[in-house]
Amino acid sequence: MKNILKITLIASTLLCLTACGEQDQKQIVYQAQAIESSDECHLCGMLITNFAGPKGELYRKDRGEKVHKFCSTRDMFSFYLDPENKRNVTTIYVHDMSKMPWDAPNDGYFIDAKTAWFVVGSEKTGAMGKTLASFSKQQDALAFAQEFGGEVLDFSQVDQASLM
Structure with a gap:
């Protein structure tokens, strides 16, 4: 009986530790x-x-559920690309300009920035002047660049030089 109790206790502890580890x-x-x-x-x-x-x-690991909002994608990237912030950011969203006019961004169309396509250097401006147009589809970004100028980049290609 003692052995069964010990085995049950050990199994329960291992199960709990495994579940806690997976959750973390x-x-x-x-x-x-x-x-x-x-x-x-x-x-x-x-x-x-x-x-x-x-x-x-965007959200940072060390700030819990506190969202950081930005007036433009340029400001968001300026913040994100700082090495201290970059390693602490968990989730990033941008407006999908494939689905709305430039002058009226709609919060119903946020997309994961890490899967988005960005047009840098277009003639369109945001809050701080030049900004990055964000799109869910590469073909929409290419069409935008054709009409308004600029270069199409994916998330991983955006760097400090892209923000100038």
Whole structure:
């Protein structure tokens, strides 16, 4: 009887430890949040809704459920590309400009920035001047670049030089 009790206790402990370990390894994915009229850009402090063009938001591991919102994709990348921030960011969203006009970004169309296509160097501007147009589909980014100029990059190709 003692042996069965010991085995049960050991098995329960191992099961608990395994489950806890698996839970710690899972990455928490947060949802995009609506941008409210009073929301300020995390980088520059400007009111986000006062400007045209795509916006961005992200979550950091060390900040829990606190979302950082940005008035432009350029400001979002400026923040994200800082090495301290880059290694702590878990989730990044940008507006999908394939589905909305430049002057009226719609929070119903946020996409995962890591799967998006970006047009840098176009004639379109955002809150801080030049910004990156974000698209869910490469062909939409190419069409935008054809019409407004610029170069199409995927997320991994965006660097500090792209923001100039």
